[in-house]
Amino acid sequence: MKNIIKTILLSVVVLGMSSCTEEKILDLKPVNNILSPDAFTTPTLIATYMNGVYNAAAIGQYNAAPNSPNGGRGYVWGAAFVQQGETRGEDVVNMATFYELTYTATYDPTTANNVYYWVDGYRLINRCNIMIEGTTEAVAKGVITKAVGDNYIGQAKFLRAITHLELLTYFARPYNFTPGATHSGIPYREVGVNTSAEITSESLKPRNTVAEVYDKVLADLNDAETLITTGNSTTFSSRVVGRASKWAAIAFKTRLYLQKRDWANVIVEGNKLSGAFALTADPYAPFQGSSAVATSNSESIFSIQHSATANPTVNGALPSMLRDRALVCISPILWRDTTWWLADDKRREDGKFIYTASGIKYTNKYTDVTNRTDAAPVIRYAEVVLNMAEAHARLSNLSTALNLLNSVRNRSLANPATQAYTAASFTTDATMVAAILKERRIEFLQEGRRWTDIHRLQGDPIASVAIDGIPAKYASGATPAAAAFVLGNSFVVTTPVAAIPGTDYKFLWPIPQIELNTNPGLGQNPNW
DSSP states (O other), X not given: OHHHHHHSOHHHHHTTOXXXXXXXXXXXXXXXXXXXXXXXXXXXXXXXXXXXXXXXXXXXXXXXXXXXXXXXXXXXXXXXXXXXXHHTSSSEEEOSSTTHHHHHTOOOTTOHHHHHHHHHHHHHHHHHHHHHHHHHHHHHTTSSOHXXXXXXXXXXXXXXXXXXXXXXXXXXXOGGGSGGGOSBOOOOOOOOOOSHHHHHHHHTOOOOBHHHHHHHHHHHHHHHHHHOOOOOXXXXXXXXXXXXXXHHHHHHHHHHHHHHTOHHHHHXXXXXXTTTOOOOSSTTGGGSOHHHHHHSOSSEEEEEOOBXXXXXOTTTOHHIIIIITOOEEEOHHHHTOTTTSOTTOGGXXXXXXXXXXXXXXXXXXXOOTTTOOOOEEEEEHHHHHHHHHHHHHHTTOHHHHHHHHHHHHGGGOSOHHHHSOOGGGOOSHHHHHXXXXXXXXXXXTTTTOHHHHHHHTBTOSSTTTOBOSBOOBSOSSSOOOGGGGSTTSOOOOOOOBOOBOTTSGGGSOOOOHHHHHHOGGGOOOTTO
């Protein structure tokens, strides 16, 4: 039993499942079908276990039968971060009941979407911890070299870091909520469950403060940048963006520093990637299917890869949920904003970026509705560029910010010579930042970035861009009128899904009840 415990997914044990369910999980082999101590005894088995870690990131388990290796819905990084991150915001419309609770903020501590974001997130984190510990032991025994082991450990630390950071944006207030970010965050787990004592100690682990979580995420990303071997070449064809790299660790540091409002370090980290990555001339190039995403574009930094036999299924995969099943469309709130999103912008092009059915506009970034092999774009260079643009604008470097903003936007313009922003377009930091934030909404539509921006802009010192809580939204659970997507007519957009103030307890997801059943000392988010 001790050996099996080492490979189980921590949160299932810690989160107070029934004894019957726990027995099934304890008997469950991981997706790679290897149980400890075998998993770290040969180089091939260690590589296979690392593949299992990535599978946990891509598929998750959700509420699937324990023996179903492909029963997850893409929690956290395979699809769910896109779907939950978008439906928490106002730039899409929930057209059915599938995302109703997320879209309308009517979730509770037992709602599956938020429960399994936490559960599958910590399952992945535990796999990372087991990988780090097992690999360290394998290096000590001479099973693999230190260089090979460091590469694996760096990848595991990268996945551990980004998953904690992602969970933090849903279950804790933003960094600037208190001076020094001393408010409650989430537990930062760095121990792979190996013994009964570790199960007990980990189940009772308290929350770290938000500042502590950020510090630990940054330490892991710095380690990943140092340890991972992939990331020294500037040859685009040498990249496999479905695996963590030094570049991915650097890119995520720009995201972390942006959320922390450390503008200078956003620029420092972003500058490291200026020679290794470039924006594609065609803005649609990063969405040319799974195989092309992996090797043939200069912009994709880290994506989760899928195949016909390993994907989040019809109930989770991005092309299924965002196009084929017509569950989520683009919101008229954003679609009809032609002040910022010009009517002839290439990102409105039907049959390329946009899929239209019965007059309704859907994203066409994910197109393989048959085999569901589209990659999930976790981070690409366009985000790094806009992160840097915003940081420069916040520091009053308006000329540099303008050039960076235009580098992303111009490639989508019908006529950049006349439509590009100029120095006269923005004469203050505030107006420049506003334009960059709008560009993020357009450029990353249906890529899962909206909630993170809403979260970090709470209480922003620039009053014109600050967001209070969750914005009002278009009506839920019904198909918008086709007229809502016809530009230039008299259609009036209404937002019957009321805004939720930032002071409201629903701004945060509640800690899952199954976690609190085992660790009541963790404490529920206020007023839940």
